Amino acid sequence: MSKTILTVDDSRAMRDMLKMALSDAGYDVVQAEDGVHGLEVLEGEAPDVIITDINMPRMDGFGFMEAVREDQRLRSVPILVLTTEFSPEKKQRARDAGATGWIVKPFDSEKLITAIRRVAA
Amino acid sequence: MDMEEIKQTFFVECEEQLAELESGLLEMEAGEADSETVNAVFRAVHSIKGGAGAFQLEQLVSFAHVFETLLDLIRGDELEASADVVRVLLRAADVLSDLVNAARDGTEADESVWQPMKAELDQFINSNGDTSPSGAESAEDEVPVQDGPDEFGFEPIPISLDMFETEDDEAAGEYTVRFRPTRELFQSASEPLFILRELSGMGMATIECDTSNVPTLDAFDPTASYLGWTITIRGVENKDSLHEPFDFVEDQCELEITAIASGEATGALEEVSEDDLSPPVLEEIVTSPAEIEVEVAADAEMADEPKVQAQVSDAPAKVAEPSKQSANAAPATIRVDLERVDRLINLVGELVVNQAMLSQRVVEAGLTETSSVMMGLDELEQLTREIQDSVMAIRAQPVKTLLQRMSRVVREAADATGKIVRLRTEGESTEIDKTVIERLADPLTHMIRNAVDHGLEMPEKRSKAEKSEEGTIELSAAHRSGRVVIEIKDDGAGINRDKVRSIAVEKGLIGADAQLSDNEIDNLIFLPGFSTATEVSNLSGRGVGMDVVKRSIQALGGRISISSRPGHGSTFTMSLPLTLAVLDGMVVTVGGQTLVVPLTAIVETLKPKNSDVHNMGCDAAVVAVRDSFVPLIEVSEKLAFGEERTNPSDGVIILVETDEGKQNALLVDSIQDQRQVVIKSLEVSYGHIPGVAAATILGDGRVALILDVGELVQHVPGSSLNSDQPMMLEAS
Amino acid sequence: MNTTANKSDDEICEIVSFSVGAQEFGIDIQSVREIRGWTEETVLPRSPHYVRGVINLRGAVLPIVDLAARLEMGPSEPSARNVIIVTQINDQLVGLLVQSVSDILSVNKSQIQPTPDVASDLAKNFVRGVLPSENGMLSLIEIKDILPVELGEAA
Structure with missing residues (x-):
């Protein structure tokens, strides 16, 4: 039984890289291009983990996470934030918006998988 | 899919981002930008930096980083985007584009260009009072390390266990980890189970759960956290590594990691702690998640949200169903390989030929015009033409990117010649076949450079002639009677007819006493072997004449001509077929x-x-x-x-x-x-x-x-x- | 010319054998796209003497090279009995006009002998190896340079 991970990032190259790393580790990957699209996808089945970028058009990562956390159904889905920006303020802001953890870009597959396993089965 | 393909995707995206960047900056220059524009500009550079980092394109990353920092200040309203600043940003965008191209082609970008540009950006940042972020050492790029000396989320209790630590203890690699989540940890959807699992994987571990705080049912608050764990772990080389599993939750729990003096029995809870009552000792050696699960489930069912339970115990396989919905707001688009489109176009072309052949054979077979077969064939011909038109429309793209590229050409040409030039574009949404657009780039570039170099006068000369110092070039594209018409109009000095005529005579292109109309003289510049560059300028001294431009346009099935008014300027007019097929x-x-x-x-x-x-x-x-x-x-x-x-x-x-x-x-x-x-x-x-x-x-x-x-x-x-x-x- | 060195000598390759004039030639089947009968070409102005013109290959324009003429064996006078071997050279398709196609042979790479050191430049340029065959000798054709390189955008 494989886990499903929703990846939300406006860069196709980034989505492709995540998909490659995650599929290799045995996860099923669902993709979205930005916050709005991510919410649409989430109207279907809830994934086991969400990985989202911060800087995206239409709806950014913070807005997306806040919206996800408002949904009862999704309140306990772990969300990992994928970003290059990393000040304590940004971390706190991510946390306030509902992030469970974070992954720093550029990521290596190992760190990615470790982070995922730290928040999900 | 492999890294090479993804890298290609990245470079394609870079092109898009650079286009966004340029158009956003141009809006800012024109004073038409709003906060969303500035955000988009920031995101464009941020994206490029992010991707570049993944592919270890160091120079690109370091430049993009400084650029991004400056843009961040602007979007955060900490720095005003004055005209000067925007000009610098535009130049930075050009440099960024060069760096991207160099990275893509595997060549070296010109250091003498990008280093000073980077320094200039740094200056703006520094003058704003922030510390310089140049170089990749900024905290932003590092893996988040624990902040400050206070590693634990709480005040150490009076009886500090640290006094029991000795160097020997640390060398023995045996530690006690005390972990008590706060409710915030669960609110962030973290799950102690996985954290403990990661921790126990780092050595030989014994985990004990402290359930002493769990109240009776009537006092129970489902969102509170009542459990704590004590983990004794052996065989860990590096004490700091024990913090890793708690990386995400450090400020959401009470965490204490102490070394055990060698010789002490594992599992003994001798240190006094406020929270530490004598708990019922649960199962030993619970490295198997399933077992922990059982215990945790038994006691913690109220502490966690129901959903977390389901995740931990059942985790039903969820079939990943990619969402079929795409954006509702923007027109739905899909990305298609150009190869596939070309194949489709070829096939449709063959369809047209086949249909024509069929018609011909039917006629030869002697069927009359009005027979049902002929009528059917007529309908077939209609359909085929419609399919062909639709397919050709797929390849049609707005000329916007092409026109935008020209603004950079104008900037560079103006810089190189010392002239002041403004480019106005019109008809950006005019659509042309993609291959035509690509093949127009070079001729257009040359004509624009020409207009700046030869058409427009130097600022002093212009003001003497009572013109504004700033010259204008108007670049427009429009559909006209089934063709695409592109015009480049400058308000310069116009063609010096005497000079052109005499050069033509000198080069033997016309006879000395040839009678030519003004327009004919103007169009002499398209003749092969003609060149007015008596002074070799930075731009045009390359010997690419207007005849080459003309050949390129003709190769596209187009026509080009020039008209001019002395003192007022010249206009190049190109007419191209809508489709090449x-x-x-x-x-x-x-x-x-x-x-x-x-x-x-x-x-x-x-x-x-x-x-x-x-x-x-x-x-x-x-x-x-x-x-x-x-x-x-x-x-x-x-x-x-x-x-x-x-x-x-x-x-x-x-x-x-x-x-x-x-x-x-x-x-x-x-x-x-x-x-x-x-x-x-x-x-x-x-x-x-x-x-x-x-x-x-x-x-x-x-x-x-x-x-x-x-x-x-x-x-x-x-x-x-x-x-x-x-x-x-x-x-x- | 040496036989190709990038595969081990034990490998089998398949050769399409055909005749031009009275001689026997062969071409690696990997370069061959299809074989069809001859149809009259549309003449290309000012083309080399061995380029007969172009024909319609299912909607694509296919140049036809008269192999006999290319090898300076005299121009062919083809009829419906002649054969066109459609080959792929890099990204281009080129049709080779030959007399007839005989067979497809499975040949061990080690059987291919280097081109004998004859005085002819043509032989050296177009023959990459020889094989003993039923009828005597079969010359393996190198088609890379069949079309002249100078053809391209005239300035």
Whole structure:
């Protein structure tokens, strides 16, 4: 039984890289291009983990996470934030918006998988 | 999918981001930007930096980082985007583009350009009071390390366990970890189970759960956290590594990691702690998640949200169903490989040919025009044309990116020549076939450079002439009567006709006493061998003449001309076909062969009399057409189709006109009919033949060549005719 | 010319054998796209003597090279009995006009002998190896340079 991970990032190259790393580790990957699209996808089945970028058009990562956390159904889905920006303020802001953890870009597959396993089965 | 492919995707995205960046910056320059524009500009650079980091493109990353930092200040309203600043940003965008290209091509970008640019950006950042972020050492790029000395989320209890630690203890690699989550940890959807699992995987671990705080049911708060864990772990080399599993939750729990003095029994809880009552000891050695699960489940069912339970114990396989919904707000688009589109276009082209062949065969079979078969075929033809139009429209793209590229060309040209220039564009949404757009880039670039370099005057000269110091170039694209018309208009000095004329005479392009109209003089610049660059400037000293530009435009099936008003400026006008794939042509017979003459070149057809034909010299001839004499070209001879000379009165004359208005009379054997043909490139399958533009496949399945009238009427090597002498031409 | 060195000598390759004039030639099947009968070409003006013209290959324009003429064996006078071997050279398709196609042979790479050191430049340029065959000798054709390189955009 494989886990499903929703990846939300406006860069196709980034989505492709995540998909490659995650599929290799045995996860099923669902993709979205930005916050709005991510919410649409989430109207279907809830994934086991969400990985989202911060800087995206239409709806950014913070807005997306806040919206996800408002949904009862999704309140306990772990969300990992994928970003290059990393000040304590940004971390706190991510946390306030509902992030469970974070992954720093550029990521290596190992760190990615470790982070995922730290928040999900 | 592999990294190479993803890298390609990245570079494609970079192009898009750079385009966004440029258009956003231009809006800012024009004072039309809002906060969303600034955000978009920031995101563009941020994206490029992010991706570049993944592919370890160091130079690109370091430049993009500084650029991004400056943009961040602007979007955070900490720095004003004044005109000066925006100008710097535009130049930075150009440098960024160069760095991206260098990274993509694997070449080195010019350090003497990007290093100083980076320093300039740094200056703006520093003058704003922030510490300089240049270089990649900023905290932003590092993996988040624990902040400050206070590693734990709480105040150490009075009885500090640290005093029991000795160096020996640490060397023994045995530690006690005390972990008590706060409710915030669960609110962030963290799950102690996985954290403990990661921790226990780092050595030999014993985990004990402290359930002493769990209240009775009536006092129970589902969102509170009542559990704590004590983990004794052995065989850990590095104490700091024990913090890793808690990386996400450090400020959401009470965490205490202490070394155990060697010799102490594992599992003994001798240290006094406020929270530490004597808990019922649960199962030993719970490295198996399933077991922990059972215990945790038993006691913690209320502490966690129900959903977390389901995740931990069942985790049903969820079939990943990719969302079929795409954006509702923006028009739905999909990305398609250009190869697939080209294949589709080829197939549709063949469909058209096949359908034509079918029609022909049916006619030959003797069916009448009104029979149902013929009518069905007519409908088929309609459908096929519609499919063809739709397919061609797929490849059509707005010229916006092309026009935007020109703004950089103008900037650089203005810088290089010391002129002040403004570019105005119009008709960005005009759509042209993608391949045409690509092939227009070079000619347009050259014409714009030309306009800046030769068309526009230096600022002082302009103000003396009572013009504004800033010159304007207007670049517009529009659809007009089935073609695309592109104009480049400058408000410069116009063409110096005397100079042009004398250069042309000097180079033997026209006779010294040739009578030419103003317009004809203007168009002399398109002649091969013409160049006005008496002073070699930075830009135009490369010897690429306007004739090359003209050839490029003609190769696209287009026409180009120039008109000028001395003192006021010049206008280049280009007209291009909407699509490269089909052509209206006149099918003719020449020397036994079937050829196609593009209809756009044809003025009229005539049936000559022998008396109308006059020889000039030993190897040239003209034919009288009303009041003038037009050079006569025997097509079969020009193309070397055989020895037979056609007797003019036996053949037909097709009067053609080139873009400059030069007329020639093409002598062919006969005219078959007029029809639309699908263009098949000959260059791709074979190569270039002077006088031949392309090939097509006729209804009977045979290949027919499409004439390149412009080339044909020029001097073709090896032929006896020399027709590029306008002095033989009299105005008709 | 040496036999190709990038595969081990034990490998089998398949050769399409055909005749031009009275001689036997062969071409690696990997370069061959299809084989069809001859149809009359549309002449290309000012083309080399061995380029007969172009024909319509299912909607694509296919140049036809008269192999006999290319090898300076005299121009062919083809009829419907002649054969066109459609080959792929890099990204281009080129049709080779030959007399007839005989067979497809499975040949061990080690059987291919280097081109004998004859005086002919043509032989050296176009023959990449020889094989003993039923009828005597079969010359393996190198088609890379069949079309002249100078053909391209005239300035």
